[in-house]
Amino acid sequence: MINLDTTFPKRTAYTSPEREKTVLYQEIHYQWEWDLQSTPEDLWPLVADTNRFDRDSGTPALQILNKDSSSNANLKVRFSKYGFPFEYEQDAFEWTYPRRFGVTRKYTKGVMSALRIQADLEPRAGGGTHLTYQVWATPANILGVLGIPFQIGLIFRRTFGASFLKYDRMVNTGQTTLSTFGKPRLAPGGRARLLTYQNNLLNSGSDPALVTRLIETLEQADDLVASRLRPYELADYWQADRKAVLDLFLRATRAGLLNFRWDILCPLCRTPKSTTAELSTLKPEVHCESCHIDFTANFERSVELTFRPNEAIRVAPALEFCIGGPQNTPHVVYQKLLNAGETTTFPITLEPGRYRLRAMDLSGGQFLYVEPHGVAALDLQPGPDGWPNDEPRLALSPTLTVTNPLDHPHLYLLERMAWSDQSVLAAEVIILQQFRDLFSREALRPGEQISVGSLAVVFTDLRDSTRLYRQIGDAPAFGRVMEHFDLLKQAVAEQNGSIVKTIGDAVMAVFRTPTEAMRAMLSAQIALDNTFKGLLSLKTGIHFGPAIAVTLNERLDYFGTTVNFASRLEKFSEGKDIILSETVYNDPEIQEFLKANGDLFMSEPVTAQLKGFDEKIQLWRVRRG
Template identity: 45%
Template sequence: MASPELHYRWTWELAAPPAALWPLVSDTDRFNRDCGLPPVEIVPPAPGETTRLTNSRRLRLRIAGVPVEWDERAFSWLAPRRFGVERVYRRGPIARMRVQCELEPRPDGGTTLTYDVSVDAGSLFGQISASLVVGQFSQAAFGRIFRRYDEFAQRGLTLAARHAKPRLARGGAARLTAGSALLARICAAPLVHRLTDYIRSAEAASAARIRPYALADNWGADRRRTLELCLHATRAGLLDLSWDVICPHCRGARRREHDLSHIERRAHCESCQVDFEANFDRFIELTFVPNPAIRVASRPDYCVGGPQLTPHILAQEWVPAGATSHLPVSLTPGRYRARSRGSSYQPTFRVETGAPAVLDLALDGHDLADEPAVAPEGELRLFNADPVARLVAVEHLAWTNDAATASEVTALQTFRDLFSREVLRADEQISVSSITLVFTDLKDSTQLYSTIGDAPAFGRVLTHFEVLRAMVREEGGAVVKTMGDAVMAVFPRPLPALRATLAAQQRLARPDAFPLPEGVPVPRFALQPLALKAAIHTGPCLVLTQNDRLDYFGTTVNIGARLCSICQGAEIVISEAVETDAEVARFLREHAAVARTEVPLRSFGDRPFSIARVQLRNAESTP
């Protein structure tokens, strides 16, 4: 005789609104851990296995020594209103479980949170187990956890802000104190104090993947200074590097390496079942983890499919065969995509004020003439003409900017100074879709040697290198290499490159008016004015290891070098790609005189190439 289905429905009245509660309540990984559940393990499919549910994962764990294994269908959710999941058990006391959590807004600004659990016990033992675990324990435990989340939401805090009891390694406290003292000689003491406190007391999941930009935003600190703090802390023995390869679909860290030389261009995401090519400016992120001699911080999985594991996906819905799903969405303006696993057709749409309130999207591959739009508080109607159900994810196409990408980190002078051996494998090449390159050379350097003599001229050239390095460092770039009197530098964005180059030109042209940067030694010989030729170009490149250092190759590099050769000195030649950058365009309008022209470039078919020759309007100061 089949056991009856057990159904539990609990309701809590919370003070925070659904939008504030959603990031906390829908973080099912932390929720399961807060409930005291053990970590889960993904069970890989056996060779030739075809018995699993579509769009599901097989998971297992042990509770009180009892092995439990189940197939978990993909979560469905609609942020910030609801999420749910279904599990079909292969081993353990019960046969099936369905969970649905809903957050309904109240007129007073609060939230009514409803949690539904349906259990197919499958046996008398399963019925007893479910009654004890779900019926008695869960309601009280869930209530405590949701009320704690409500307190965090009202205070505007994230779960990462929670502190844990210190669990340092043997001797870890002494090492932390010694490393902090060393770090305080280099970095600002308040930041050092905050970092050491975080290493000591942050909860394990947060400490196991320290993201420097997220830390900086949480502290209200400068992002670059915080990143440099973490880099110096690694050298001081407080942290270790971790290079995370990010899946372009779920945007999760699918591989973590402690050495850049272990990163490969081709990568695979087991969760999404997709192959992809990692690039430096999006799919490789630098994070940090405490040095295990100070604290062992692990990040086990307690849930592998909840909404907060893919926060860029605002809705995920099962659309039945031949049916239409109606999704009342609440989206911020921008571009979105409706993606269905196994389908190459991924329609995109825009969310903008004043657009129609309803948008119909067919999932059958019918191309749209134009990218349609829907209002921020609108409705998506997803039609599935296929004979099978489709799992559709509605995702925001914009990536968050809180990742310290490999492109940014390797373009930082501090990183190159501290970790010069962090390079790619000799036979590996990884793309970067946009990087800014600066090429400089001294004008009439041969004449300088003959005019003031070899020794004074050489001293002046060395000083010029130090001035350039200091200006590049100050603006967040890095010197890649020197070639005779020439320099190649790299920046994540065009504007810092322009500012650094202008500052270097001024200091070299008028050493009497502009003091040498701090830390640059004054040469024994008189400071002779120097004219610096410079060019800036931005675009895609290949990153590879050359002469035991990270270097850049490709058309963008070649064009930048050619532009420097046509510079006349006392100016900066910039490409059209640099000039039209929004930040650069604003800077030029306010501070510079710009002469636009077209020039033929040798080795590029002598085709006309649009450039701008840039000079500061006021040469007496650096903007």
């Protein structure tokens, strides 16, 4: 069902400093309504993706004029339509998930002086959504008086409706934006190159089914998808193993099918604020023009690896059609500009978990924990000394009252604290053996240091290698040592780690978790026992803690107290055991692993004096039974 209401309720106009008006024109109001089969929650990711919606509805691409925007996320934007230039200043979008969003734009060039948009998604009693979309447009001149009814009242009425109905069909048929394919979009000669690279990937051992999905995506996917491919997001949609899809993307990049880039994400709005094709050009000091903060990027949270087609295959421009819509920051479930002293009350639907209410340009925030038995109503506001330190429990569908007690307007945001797990973060990818093998020259600028969060750091050394050289000679012994490196590398790679460097017979390796490090070292020790029948054994020590990524000898390396500590552990190993720091031994997953395999391992404490550490250290020796 579609209802249409067009009214001319009052005479008004916005007068910008750059553009004086001597004639006032009537504000034109349009209201359209649709009854859709899908729920507001299911429609929201599509309807509130205003960048996609405006593109689908025929809005031209935009150019942002003020990258460093003024307070409360105002933006100045330019575009061209029918040969006419338009410029406007946009207030911050306001929204309440999954019920309402809207925005106001004040024009300084073009045939309009002001435009306001509001969408409401109300659940229907029998299921589905009653969607109301309203537009208020004020002409700036006689061209606007004539053009607004044609462009908005006629064309946009039709294209908006087509977009909403398409999104409803997509939800009902289980489609997503990742499955929105169209006509082939290849560059000249792109198909021949695509087939060549496809054969190269298949010959390298990549999964044929995944290669086919990747080729289909590169050939036919929507530009908004193809311009920023995220391996884990595609893996989840394809119902494929994430590690296998990431491995495919890395191989495809090495083959020339894809290009990767490092996106630096703002810690508040979580959107890319800087992009670089190489780690060597990454600058960790970044400014977010939307949140008005300077921040230092870290590999653990701030740097995401994304991909796009090689332009010799396909050009997928990263165009913007709408700025600052709700799905640009999907972790924000509520956003509203409150004037000085203003209070607003609203109902909202929330998922369980931790949230934070904060105000733009005001440090800190009010933390909230949402659970089924939380309170149904809550009043919130910052105090004279900032936000309260408590963390109230909130119901799943509460009514919130938010007050801005400050003497000037502030943009208030309610955001989920949990980050999406569909990002391939730099801290994860740079420790993969496949990445280090394929992109050995990917390194930071000399002297640059970037936090990677906490890593499991492993140092190993061979026991009895000197005796082996004496017994069988240099050449055969050297061959055995090289074979040991191969076995160790395979065991490390199978547990998502990587060998950072070798020092003689010794190896330094890194992993994301202590359990992965433990499994890899056990596997390596067993492989060495089976291969060398006691001629060689592997001494091993594992520690876990924060580390810093650096470039050393033109390769990615790590340093810090965690690395120094870990490097001193393997000397206490006897070759058929693993020395664990107390941090690793007490890790919950390690404890669970040891208990589950209690008949295979024996653990005993070891008190040791480590070089460079004043006090004696408690370590643990884990022996294989």
